[in-house]
Amino acid sequence: MEIKIEALTFEAVSKAVSEILKISETTLPEDTLAALNRAAAKESDPIAKAQLESILKNIEIAGEKSVPICQDTGIFIFFIEIGREICLNFDLEGAIRDGCVKATENVPLRPNVVDPLTRHNTKNNLGDGLPELNYSFVPGKTLKITVAPKGAGSENMSALKMFTPTEIPKIKEFIVKTVMDAGGKPCPPVVLGIGIGGSFNQSAKLAKEALLEDIRNPDDENSGYDDFEKEILNAVNDLKIGCMGLGGDTTALSVRIKKASCHTASLPVAINIQCWANRHATAVYSGGEQ
Amino acid sequence: MTADEQTRNQTNGQTQNRTQKIHYLTAPLSENDIIQVKAGDVVYVTGIIYTARDEAHLRMLEFDEKGEALPFDLEGAVIYHCGPVMEKIKKINETEETDFSEPKWKAVAAGPTTSDRMTKMTPDVLKNHNIRALIGKGGMENTAETLQKNGCIYLSYTGGCAALAVDMIKEVKTVYWEDLGMPEAVWELRVEKFGPLIAGIDTNGKDLFQDVKDRAKESFKKQFA
Numbered sequence: 001m002e003i004k005i006e007a008l009t010f011e012a013v014s015k016a017v018s019e020i021l022k023i024s025e026t027t028l029p030e031d032t033l034a035a036l037n038r039a040a041a042k043e044s045d046p047i048a049k050a051q052l053e054s055i056l057k058n059i060e061i062a063g064e065k066s067v068p069i070c071q072d073t074g075i076f077i078f079f080i081e082i083g084r085e086i087c088l089n090f091d092l093e094g095a096i097r098d099g100c101v102k103a104t105e106n107v108p109l110r111p112n113v114v115d116p117l118t119r120h121n122t123k124n125n126l127g128d129g130l131p132e133l134n135y136s137f138v139p140g141k142t143l144k145i146t147v148a149p150k151g152a153g154s155e156n157m158s159a160l161k162m163f164t165p166t167e168i169p170k171i172k173e174f175i176v177k178t179v180m181d182a183g184g185k186p187c188p189p190v191v192l193g194i195g196i197g198g199s200f201n202q203s204a205k206l207a208k209e210a211l212l213e214d215i216r217n218p219d220d221e222n223s224g225y226d227d228f229e230k231e232i233l234n235a236v237n238d239l240k241i242g243c244m245g246l247g248g249d250t251t252a253l254s255v256r257i258k259k260a261s262c263h264t265a266s267l268p269v270a271i272n273i274q275c276w277a278n279r280h281a282t283a284v285y286s287g288g289e290q
Numbered sequence: 291m292t293a294d295e296q297t298r299n300q301t302n303g304q305t306q307n308r309t310q311k312i313h314y315l316t317a318p319l320s321e322n323d324i325i326q327v328k329a330g331d332v333v334y335v336t337g338i339i340y341t342a343r344d345e346a347h348l349r350m351l352e353f354d355e356k357g358e359a360l361p362f363d364l365e366g367a368v369i370y371h372c373g374p375v376m377e378k379i380k381k382i383n384e385t386e387e388t389d390f391s392e393p394k395w396k397a398v399a400a401g402p403t404t405s406d407r408m409t410k411m412t413p414d415v416l417k418n419h420n421i422r423a424l425i426g427k428g429g430m431e432n433t434a435e436t437l438q439k440n441g442c443i444y445l446s447y448t449g450g451c452a453a454l455a456v457d458m459i460k461e462v463k464t465v466y467w468e469d470l471g472m473p474e475a476v477w478e479l480r481v482e483k484f485g486p487l488i489a490g491i492d493t494n495g496k497d498l499f500q501d502v503k504d505r506a507k508e509s510f511k512k513q514f515a
Contacts, residue, residue, distance in 0.1 A: 047330070047488055050486060054454060055448060055450065055451060058453050061454055061457065062452070062453035068398065068399040069453060070401050070450040070452045071375050071398075071400050071401050071452040072373070072452075073399070108375060110374075110472060111471065111472055121471035123471075153403070153428070153449065156404070176510060176513065180503075180507070180510050183428065183499065183502070184429050184449075185404050185428040187428070187449035235513055239505075239509050240502070240506060240509065241506050243448075245428055245502055246490070246502060247498075247502045276450060
């Protein structure tokens with residue numbers, strides 16, 4: 001879902017950030033909802049089917065009452081696309097942080113941000129380096145801010161491995177094993193974002209970005225699934241871990257791979273696991289253009 | 291306690307055509323209440339349940355080590371692996387304004403958290419207290435034997451279903467150890483027909499999650515032999 005940023009000011013950005021946080025925490029994008037509905041419709045295991053029906057009912061209630069879908073309202077990951085022709089003469093990061101504090105109070109959201117070692121909770125979802133802010137520059141006069149709240153259940157099950165160039169055939173096994181070892185812990189049916197290539201950290205970022213892409217229907221021939229993605233999806237679903245790890249037909253709703261060039265001696269592979277609550281929302285400043 | 295019966299035509303092997311019972315349990319629970327629950331059954335819990343996550347488990351063990359009594363009663367208790375979103379309220383509903391001497395809380399979102407994080411603390415906590423049921427998500431690895439030994443069951447609630455859970459939480463009775471922070475504090479909740487919960491581990495040591503994992507391993511072996 002996409003809303004408007006009314007102006008390039010601190011107040012307007014803060015307001016828009018607070019709004020997209022609320023939208024992302026209380027509703028799910030249509031592609032995710034459609035994928036969950038498809039999974040529920042074709043599920044053959046009665047326990048898994050009942051779990052999926054609870055999930056769909058939960059989404060409905062959250063939307064009606066405007067309350068968080070899941071109590072793990074996550075840490076906030078932002079992707080910010082800055083149009084090269086706009087002028088940002090205000091504290092953009094401050095505005096985003098302000099929006100996070102407002103949403104935490106108003107939705108309300110769970111204060112999840114702590115010091116990594118003392119575990120002291122900051123109580124407002126701000127911390128050193130959090131929210132996570134990723135910037136990129138694009139042509140034009142727009143400012144686009146996307147937030148993806150990320151829960152710990154699925155994030156904790158994610159993995160990264162530095163393969164060597166001759167180990168390409170091992171990639172699929174690594175991904176399937178990661179999902180198998182995670183079992184019911186990341187709240188399947190999951191969405192798998194996979195980053196292949198780049199540097200150590202770039203591969204992880206690619207994996208996270210892959211989670212923002214549309215969830216496609218693997219049974220639709222025009223969906224753009226490539227053969228490797230489909231192969232991984234089928235292999236993962238063959239594990240029959242099912243909804244919540246109680247067994248069933250759908251362990252993953254989607255597999256999306258993003259690639260980047262890498263060092264001739266390297267082959268980083270990152271897998272970012274996302275629970276079924278594949279939450280994200282976007283706000284856009286259109287530069288006065290329609 | 292009443293038990294209805296329905297047939298589950300599970301398609302994945304061993305448990306084909308087994309009978310899946312539905313149990314309505316009232317907490318605190320007796321050992322008798324839970325021995326009738328078999329892995330795969332559906333359970334609804336009514337009564338008092340306590341939330342506890344990583345930090346609360348650690349603190350319970352600290353209290354136990356010092357021989358101090360816990361501020362809440364775990365005899366026959368149901369522990370819910372959950373870190374809720376709570377909101378302080380001033381009035382119960384639009385018409386009834388009440389002045390509380392203590393702040394009153396309302397659950398906003400209260401789904402289950404990943405139970406396996408509590409796996410390493412659970413054997414000691416169960417040894418020290420007669421807890422009869424754990425509610426959580428994702429299962430608990432290598433815990434079936436501990437549950438069997440201590441007379442406790444593991445109930446799986448659908449992960450992420452935080453809004454649905456709130457509908458079944460009738461009252462937030464109170465909060466203990468609030469200094470641990472909202473997610474890690476112990477919240478005493480009064481619930482009504484909390485479920486559907488799937489019995490993941492029963493008192494006979496049967497572990498549904500382990501069965502699923504074993505089958506997944508077989509599939510993995512076949513795929514990557």
